Structures are given as C-alpha cells and as structure tokens.
Amino acid sequence: MPPDIAIGYIVDDEAAVRRSLALLLGSAGYAVETFEGGEDFLRQATTDLPFGCVLLDVRMPGIDGVAVQREMLARGLPHPIVVITAHGDVPLAVRMMKAGACDMLQKPFTGEAVLAAAAAALTRRDEATAALHAQKRIAALTPREAEVLQGMVAGRQNKVIALELGISPRTVEIHRANLMAKLQVRSLPEAVRMALAAGSGAEAAEPT
Incomplete structure (x- = not known):
C-alpha cells in the first residue's frame, strides 16, 4: 500500500454500519478494510499492520472495543482510534478516550463528522511513526x-x-x-x- 493512501479500519458487529462507513470512507479516497468484531480485527492487528485510522465500536459481542484498545496498546500499535458509541455506552467511550482514543462518534453520526474525525486522527501519522x-x-x-x-x-x-x-x-x-x-x-x-x-x-x- 503506498504510504500516501489513507487507510480506514472499520471494526463493528453491525453489517449495515460497516457497509455505510466503508462507502463513506471509500468515496473520500480511503483504502478500507472492515471487520465483524474485535477478535476478527485482532487476528490481523500485528506490528506489520499498515498505519491507518481504526473506527472502533465500543459494544460488540465477544471482544469489545475496550478490550481491543487494551490489546492494541499492549502490542504497541500506534494506530489512532475513533470510538463509535451508542448513547448508553458513553461512559465506556470516555474511558477509551482517557486511554488514548482520538475522538468519539455517537450514533447516529453524520458523514461529515466521520470524515473530520478520521482526518484529524490520521494527522498523528508522523508523531506515531516517530x-x-x-x-x-x-x-x-x-x-x-x-x-x-x-x-x-x-x-x-x-x-x-x-x-x-x-x-x-x-x-x-x-x-x-x-x-x-x-x-x-x-x-x-x-x-x-x-x-x-x-x-x-x-x-x-x-x-x-
């Protein structure tokens, strides 16, 4: 993957959410990969994973967003996280923000908000790489x-x-x-x- 191509990783157990976010990011020029849940994502989340923004749902069956973030930190992955949350999961999302997540998107969110959050998160590329x-x-x-x-x-x-x-x-x-x-x-x-x-x-x- 050329280094100038922005990458978005979508981790959400809802197929409709994955599909809409993939279409949105793809239309904005992102290379997009989608994952059905935390376990699916962590199987590929090694130190070789190309740098990109992770749009990460908080509440998922099995390995939830909090656990995914914890494991990413343990593996030393510098990928910035934008948390996707429903209203009832805001306390968990805030916890993830305190642990280093870049931003929080509360459902329902607008396309403009998603693109702005992803772009801001990717400005951490140089800092994270250094x-x-x-x-x-x-x-x-x-x-x-x-x-x-x-x-x-x-x-x-x-x-x-x-x-x-x-x-x-x-x-x-x-x-x-x-x-x-x-x-x-x-x-x-x-x-x-x-x-x-x-x-x-x-x-x-x-x-x-």
Whole structure:
C-alpha cells in the first residue's frame, strides 16, 4: 500500500454500519478494510499492520472495543482510534478516550463528522511513526546505556550520572557515545527528543 493512501479500519458487529462507513470512507479516497468484531480485527492487528485510522465500536459481542484498545496498546500499535458509541455506552467511550482514543462518534453520526474525525486522527501519522522508530532504537540499548540516557534526559552531567550509577565519568562517556550511535543522533537535544518521543518515562529537569 503506498504510504500516501489513507487507510480506514472499520471494526463493528453491525453489517449495515460497516457497509455505510466503508462507502463513506471509500468515496473520500480511503483504502478500507472492515471487520465483524474485535477478535476478527485482532487476528490481523500485528506490528506489520499498515498505519491507518481504526473506527472502533465500543459494544460488540465477544471482544469489545475496550478490550481491543487494551490489546492494541499492549502490542504497541500506534494506530489512532475513533470510538463509535451508542448513547448508553458513553461512559465506556470516555474511558477509551482517557486511554488514548482520538475522538468519539455517537450514533447516529453524520458523514461529515466521520470524515473530520478520521482526518484529524490520521494527522498523528508522523508523531506515531516517530515514536515507534524511537522505541525500537531505545529497545536496542543495554540496561546500562538506558540508565545513562535517563540521566541525560533528566539534565544531569556525566559526573553526576557516574556517581548515581557507581561508575567512572569516563565509563559514562563511553556509554553515552555508544547509545548516541545506536540512536543515530549527533547531539544531546536529539537524544532527549528521541527518548521523550519513545515515552521512556524519564522526566526532563534542570541541569545539575
């Protein structure tokens, strides 16, 4: 699939909803794939799944939308989710929004609302792709290199990192050079941006 083709994944147990959404997105130029439920979608939702917007129904038999989102997060899938909900499922949809879903469409919804939500969700392409690349590179670091990176993100000098880790400043310098080579960055700001994009959990602080 060419990278400039927008993709929409429709996950809903109602055939009529799948059909109408597929026609709508298709008419807007999307490549569309439909799934009868959460289990059907998760069978294909691997890390190789092309990036696209997931229109995900909350209430489905078997694996519901909440469980699908949870599994997508566990698999590290960056695909943005737009939640489809009926009135009675709004609390569940809000829960999904808090867990990272981009938007919520309450039935009955208009075609304009669907297209606007999908387009907004797909603007996360660059951010999500950068985060995925950063996560893969950081995963290649040794535990000690990851600790040094956390110190760098926190704004600590080499001698402070060395003291905290019980190693010499020279060893910190070696780990720092190695991790920057693995991350394919040339400067401290680049390394920090990559760590934050990957969600490393280290929080920036004032240099000590």
